[in-house]
Amino acid sequence: MMMHKFVEFQSAKAALLFADYCKSQGLQVGIEPQGQGTALLAPAEQIPQLQPLLEQFLREPEHPRYQAAAWQQSNSVALPASTTGVQLAALWRAPLTSALLLLTLAVYLWQQLDFMGANAALQLTQPAQFWRWLTPIVLHFSLTHLVFNLVWWVLLGQKIEQYSTSATLLQLTISSAVISNGLQLAMAGPNFGGLSGVVYALFGYCWLYDRLRGTQYYPVTNGLAAFMVLWLALGFMDVLWVSMANWAHLGGLVCGLAWAWLSKDTKPN
Secondary structure, three states: OOEEEEEEEOOHHHHHHHHHHHHHOOOOOEEEEEOOEEEEEEEHHHHHHHHHHHHHHHHOOOOHHHHHHHHHHOOOOOOOOOOOOOOHHHHHHOHHHHHHHHHHHHHHHHHHHOHHHHHHHHOOOOOOOHHHHOHHHHOOOOHHHHHHHHHHHHHHHHHHHHHOOHHHHHHHHHHHHHHHHHHHHHHHOOOOOOOHHHHHHHHHHHHHHHHHHOOOOOOOOHHHHHHHHHHHHHHHHOOOOOOOOHHHHHHHHHHHHHHHHHOOOOOOO
16 A cells, blocks of 8 residues: 655654554554654545644644553553463452552543543642542553553562562552652652552562562562663653653662562561
């Protein structure tokens, strides 16, 4: 099929963001570097459909619909190849893991029914309301974002409850939520959400815990840990096509590493 250039962006990031949105709408869009810019290509018969979408994107490029489409189109960050460690039948033995899983799913349903209302109620826009230091962790802006975080939450959370205690997971979750949310608010403002900061805390905790003790309780290999740190670095370099809460990720990771270090002399269950 013959593809024709219909727009050129100076920002490659903006080009990728708009292309992902078009693909999520069932349209064919190609990307081609051109000099200092990035051109988008499409079949001639689809260009009339693309023009109003382009005008809308140029008016409000920061709208959440574009980030949501980017998450849905993303193939670069895969979920675990095997999730056999996520034993759903055993979740009843991990009450905190199960509770936050169900709460997050309920909030995501609320977002589908009233996106702006859910965000207004749960984002950290009013720091004087103490619950808002925790509630951003249950907000997710796409199904991919939600599934990725919840798979890792269940995989690592139930392991922590199994090998340590629910109290350990609770203190790790609350402290990393407050630290990651607070750091993201201070550095980038309140327009964020997701369980990723807590997930980074679980990664850091599980990885360093096993390294300090010489155990293999948790499914966090050195290679996986290196990948998560690389992904964090790429986010700070602003070369990815999705907007990420980088400071929340960093705050969560440091918090998880700190808890692992502090618990190095305690006895596991």
